[in-house]
Amino acid sequence: MAATCVVYEQCPECGIDVPIDVRFTTTERDGDALVVGMEPDLTDVMAHAWTHE
Numbered sequence: 001m002a003a004t005c006v007v008y009e010q011c012p013e014c015g016i017d018v019p020i021d022v023r024f025t026t027t028e029r030d031g032d033a034l035v036v037g038m039e040p041d042l043t044d045v046m047a048h049a050w051t052h053e
């Protein structure tokens with residue numbers, strides 16, 4: 001199962017919400033716990049961080 005979603009991380013420098021694409025890679029059961037693999041795409045975050053350099 002592969003799904004994606006977008007989360008928003010508030011930039012500490014300017015306060016705007018920077019979108020982060022997150023891909024859920026695997027979902028497994030570990031006893032009663034559900035283990036979800038997450039792969040955040042930090043490209044946009046890095047690009048935004050550079051604007052503050």
Ligand SMILES: [Zn+2]
Nearest residue numbers: 011013014015
């Ligand atoms: Zn910022």
